Amino acid sequence: xxxxxxGLIRGFLLCLRDSDAVRSQTSRWKRSLLVFSSGVCLEIAAxxxxxxxxxxxxxxxxxxxxxxxxxxxxxxxYASKFGNDRFVEWLLVVPKLDLPF
Numbered sequence: 001x002x003x004x005x006x007g008l009i010r011g012f013l014l015c016l017r018d019s020d021a022v023r024s025q026t027s028r029w030k031r032s033l034l035v036f037s038s039g040v041c042l043e044i045a046a047x048x049x050x051x052x053x054x055x056x057x058x059x060x061x062x063x064x065x066x067x068x069x070x071x072x073x074x075x076x077x078y079a080s081k082f083g084n085d086r087f088v089e090w091l092l093v094v095p096k097l098d099l100p101f
Contacts, residue, residue, distance in 0.1 A: 008036045019093040030088050031080045037092070038076030045069035 011033045014021055048062035079087055
């Protein structure tokens with residue numbers, strides 16, 4: 001990894017804070033960050049299934065969480081493999097959320 005490339009967890013937080021810094025990273029880094037973010041979404045979506053398999057009662061809120069995060073995670077994984085660079089960047093960067101830290 002090059003010195004100017006940011007780690008994945010810092011990059012995950014950088015998407016919320018500084019969209020220009022994310023745009024300036026390499027295509028490979030953006031795709032890696034999208035795979036990481038998609039994995040996080042799929043893990044969140046798997047929580048109600050895990051709780052259900054362990055015997056906990058799950059309300060409809062948990063299944064709503066799953067129904068929202070599974071498509072998001074799958075879209076991110078698909079885009080990181082087959083999407084063009086503009087689409088990958090569009091999925092990562094939310095310019096209206098440039099939060100001042």
